[in-house]
Structure formats: C-alpha cells, structure tokens
Amino acid sequence: MAQDYTQLATDIIKYVGGPSNINKVIHCISRLRFYLKDETKADNAKLTNLNGVAGAIYNAGLGQYQVVIGPAVEDVYDAVIAQLGDDVVDDAATREVVEATQAQAKAARPTNLWGWIVRGFQLLIGTITGSMIPIIGLLAASGILKGFLTLFTSNLHWIDTKSTTFVIINAMGDSTFYFLPILVGYTAAKQLHSEPITVAAIAGVLVHPSIAALWAAPTKGMATLLGIPLNATFFGLPIHIPQYTYSIFPIIFAAWLARPVGNWLKKVLPLSLRSIFQPLFTLFIVASVVLVLMGPVISMISAGFAAVINFLVTANEAIAGLVLGAFYQTLVIFGLHWMIVPIVSNDIAMTGHSVLNGLINFTMIAQAAGALAVWAKSKRADIKGLAMAGALSGFAGVTEPAMYGINLKYGHVFWMSSIGSAVGCFVAGLFHIDMFGFSGSLIGFPSFFSAQNPNNIWIYLIASVITIVVSFTCVYLWGFSDADLDKVKGAQKKNVFKATA
Numbered sequence: 001m002a003q004d005y006t007q008l009a010t011d012i013i014k015y016v017g018g019p020s021n022i023n024k025v026i027h028c029i030s031r032l033r034f035y036l037k038d039e040t041k042a043d044n045a046k047l048t049n050l051n052g053v054a055g056a057i058y059n060a061g062l063g064q065y066q067v068v069i070g071p072a073v074e075d076v077y078d079a080v081i082a083q084l085g086d087d088v089v090d091d092a093a094t095r096e097v098v099e100a101t102q103a104q105a106k107a108a109r110p111t112n113l114w115g116w117i118v119r120g121f122q123l124l125i126g127t128i129t130g131s132m133i134p135i136i137g138l139l140a141a142s143g144i145l146k147g148f149l150t151l152f153t154s155n156l157h158w159i160d161t162k163s164t165t166f167v168i169i170n171a172m173g174d175s176t177f178y179f180l181p182i183l184v185g186y187t188a189a190k191q192l193h194s195e196p197i198t199v200a201a202i203a204g205v206l207v208h209p210s211i212a213a214l215w216a217a218p219t220k221g222m223a224t225l226l227g228i229p230l231n232a233t234f235f236g237l238p239i240h241i242p243q244y245t246y247s248i249f250p251i252i253f254a255a256w257l258a259r260p261v262g263n264w265l266k267k268v269l270p271l272s273l274r275s276i277f278q279p280l281f282t283l284f285i286v287a288s289v290v291l292v293l294m295g296p297v298i299s300m301i302s303a304g305f306a307a308v309i310n311f312l313v314t315a316n317e318a319i320a321g322l323v324l325g326a327f328y329q330t331l332v333i334f335g336l337h338w339m340i341v342p343i344v345s346n347d348i349a350m351t352g353h354s355v356l357n358g359l360i361n362f363t364m365i366a367q368a369a370g371a372l373a374v375w376a377k378s379k380r381a382d383i384k385g386l387a388m389a390g391a392l393s394g395f396a397g398v399t400e401p402a403m404y405g406i407n408l409k410y411g412h413v414f415w416m417s418s419i420g421s422a423v424g425c426f427v428a429g430l431f432h433i434d435m436f437g438f439s440g441s442l443i444g445f446p447s448f449f450s451a452q453n454p455n456n457i458w459i460y461l462i463a464s465v466i467t468i469v470v471s472f473t474c475v476y477l478w479g480f481s482d483a484d485l486d487k488v489k490g491a492q493k494k495n496v497f498k499a500t501a
Contacts, residue, residue: 009079017041131188132404140389140401146173147396188255206244306339321429325422358435362424368394370417371402373475416479420471428463
C-alpha cells in the first residue's frame with residue numbers, strides 16, 4: 001500500500017516557517033533542501049520529532065535548511081511541491097545535488113570486508129535501537145511490574161501463583177513482552193518505510209497461538225537438522241518453528257524485507273487491485289520467508305552457542321562465566337539465546353538448580369548498573385529518567401529497557417557494562433555459584449539461598465557487588481558523556497536504507 005506523505009509535507013512546510021518563508025526547494029538522495037527567506041523561523045525541535053524525519057540542520061555554507069528524510073525523500077518532495085506549487089522547483093539544481101551526493105555516498109563506502117561488517121553492524125544496531133525507542137517506557141513499566149509480582153509471590157508470598165489475581169497481573173506485566181514482535185514490527189516498519197499495519201500483521205503470524213503451539217509441542221521422534229527438530233512442514237518443506245514471542249530480530253528483518261517486496265508489488269499490480277492484493281501478497285511472501293528461513297538459521301546458530309556454553313559450564317565454570325558474561329546479552333539482541341533457555345529449564349526441572357542460570361543472572365545486573373551510571377553522570381533530565389527506568393527494570397530482571405533505551409544507543413555503555421558482566425560472572429563461576437529458581441537479577445536473590453551450601457548466597461552477593469561496581473565504574477569513566485547525546489541525535493530514526501547526504 002503506497003504511503004501518503006501529504007500530512008508529513010504539510011507539517012514540514014509549517015515548521016520551516018510556512019509557504020511564505022520558502023524561496024526554493026530541491027532534494028538530494030536523502031534530504032529536502034529548503035532555501036528560506038529567514039532560517040530562524042524554522043522550528044528544528046518540532047521538525048526532528050516528526051515521524052518520517054530523521055533530522056534537520058541549517059547549512060550556512062550552502063544557505064540551505066536541510067531536512068533528512070531517507071529513501072522516501074522523492075515521495076515527500078513530490079508531496080511538498082504539490083502543496084507549494086511549481087514556483088519553488090529547481091530541477092537543474094536538484095539533478096546536480098543528487099549526482100553530487102551519490103558520488104559522495106559511493107566514496108564513503110567501506111573498501112574492505114571488515115569495513116562493511118562494521119558499517120552493517122552499526123546500521124543494524126541503529127535500526128534496532130530506533131525501533132525500540134518508542135516502546136521503551138512501556139517495556140520499563142512492564143519490567144518493573146513483573147519485578148514487583150515476583151517480589152509479592154516468590155519472596156513475600158502475598159499473592160498465590162495459582163490465584164486469578166496472579167493470572168491477571170501477570171498478563172499485565174507480560175503482554176508487552178509476549179506481543180513484542182507486533183509492537184516492534186509497527187515501529188520498525190515506520191522507521192524502515194514499510195507499511196506498518198502490514199508488518200504488524202506479519203508479526204501477528206509469528207506470535208499466533210497455533211504457531212507458538214508448534215514450538216511448544218513435543219519433538220521426540222522428529223527428523224532433525226544439525227540437532228534442530230524439524231517440527232513443521234510448509235508445502236512439504238520441513239522447517240523448524242522456534243519461539244518468536246519476546247523476539248525482535250526476525251520482525252525487524254521482516255520490516256526490512258517488506259519494503260522492497262511492497263514496492264515491487266506496487267509497480268506490477270493494477271491500481272484497482274493494489275489496495276487489497278499488495279498487503280495480501282506482502283504478508284504471505286514476507287511471513288513465508290521469515291518462517292522458512294529465519295527460524296532454522298537462528299535456531300542452528302543459537303544451538304551452536306548453547307552447545308559451546310554448556311560444554312564450558314561443564315568443563316570450567318569460571319571460564320564459562322567469563323565468556324557468558326561478555327557475550328550473553330549480545331545473543332539476546334539477535335534472539336540467539338533461546339536454545340540456552342531450554343538447558344536452564346531442563347536443569348531446574350531435573351535437578352532443582354541451574355549453574356548456567358546463576359551465571360546469566362549477572363549479565364542482567366551489569367546492564368542495569370550501566371544504565372544507572374548513565375543516570376548518575378548525565379545532566380539531561382530526559383536521559384536521567386530513561387536511564388533510571390532502565391536500571392530499575394534491569395535490577396527487576398528485565399534488561400530490554402536499559403539495553404535498547406540507553407546502553408546500545410549511547411557511546412560504549414553496552415560494552416563497558418559487558419566488561420563488568422564478564423568480571424562478575426568470572427568471580428561467580430570461580431566460587432561455583434548455583435541457582436535454585438528462574439527469577440534473577442537483584443529481585444531474584446531468594447533463588448540463591450541453599451540449605452546444602454550456605455555460602456552460595458554470599459557468593460551471589462559478592463559477585464553482584466563486583467558486577468555493579470565494575471560496570472558502573474567503566475561506564476561512568478569511559479562509556480558515556482552528555483556529548484554522546486549530540487553524536488547520536490536522530491539515531492532513533494536511523495535505518496539501513498539511509499544514504500549519505
């Protein structure tokens with residue numbers, strides 16, 4: 001379905017000072033470039049907050065007020081011209097600047113494989129954080145609610161886990177995470193200029209109860225691929241359906257793929273059929289690709305990581321803690337941790353405890369401590385509020401608000417936090433930490449009490465303090481400053497289609 005940019009064009013015209021303030025408008029491959037009578041009339045803050053605008057800046061050298069749009073710039077330009085009229089058009093200048101910025105973009109491309117990998121990773125992280133920013137507050141609130149529910153059930157025993165009160169409150173806290181692919185699908189589609197409603201519908205397929213049931217069903221006796229059970233078929237092709245709830249990477253991939261698929265359908269479908277069949281075919285094609293391709297790929301990669309981690313935990317708990325502490329939250333970003341979760345579940349179900357879960361616990365504490373350091377160091381009220389919400393949620397066992405709202409977005413907060421995580425996990429592994437429940441981070445401290453090993457709770461407390469101190473110190477000294485805020489301004493709207501301009 002073609003996106004209507006009329007309202008966006010109206011808002012842009014309004015916030016650059018209105019039609020009477022505009023002499024000429026041209027565009028390059030990612031920006032609208034206005035020649036204004038008075039550039040001080042442009043409202044930079046309101047422009048940058050518009051959905052569809054990735055930034056705005058006045059280039060004094062060129063005498064242009066530039067509004068960063070991205071790949072939809074031509075469509076937005078056409079909508080602007082439709083409202084202003086042809087008097088502001090300068091086709092020759094537009095062709096010249098498009099050719100110049102295309103040459104600039106080509107020159108800025110990496111010249112080797114490592115350069116492309118780094119650039120791709122930076123764009124991917126920018127897209128992930130930008131897609132998550134609109135729902136960070138909701139994630140933080142849900143994480144804190146889940147933390148309180150754990151406190152009132154497992155710790156204080158004020159609420160019976162078999163009661164309908166628990167069921168209702170648990171649904172309130174869990175709904176954001178269970179339906180996270182739908183929320184992220186919508187925001188990612190807006191960022192990547194796909195059709196948001198169509199991508200949200202694709203996400204609905206991934207978390208549909210019947211799809212979730214395929215993952216949850218017993219797999220004994222099924223055919224496997226590199227140890228991964230092929231628990232479904234699609235037109236006779238054996239495939240693996242993993243756990244898609246709580247995941248974000250598959251639906252961001254879907255949002256990326258939906259744009260070229262939708263644009264191609266827009267070209268080949270007759271106008272009279274487009275409104276129905278473009279979203280229909282986009283949903284079918286993209287959902288099929290995600291289910292057939294992403295499920296097996298993610299599952300095989302995560303199974304490999306799980307096998308390595310399980311081997312390390314068995315062979316040397318301290319080394320396992322070092323590796324797990326450094327990289328576990330990176331696995332979470334890409335949804336590659338789901339093959340580790342069954343190992344934890346099986347450990348607890350069979351033995352009543354899990355060393356692996358005990359180590360994972362400190363990776364959550366570290367990310368929360370990193371966000372806390374940002375709160376302590378920043379002088380910006382909005383950042384301090386977001387960082388504190390992320391820290392509280394992380395200490396309550398839900399790291400997404402801290403990771404996507406702060407740690408991945410600003411400077412080296414995530415990696416500095418991971419140093420503290422590695423140190424804390426190493427210490428915990430060195431003294432043979434164990435865990436006797438699922439609930440982790442600071443809110444899950446009762447899971448570390450053990451009648452057989454009274455020292456276990458002290459190991460937990462010592463390792464937690466070390467994790468917090470190292471993560472906090474690394475982030476405070478080397479991972480963040482308020483200057484980083486300017487460097488990533490507009491990063492929440494950055495996407496993998498954005499061109500250099």
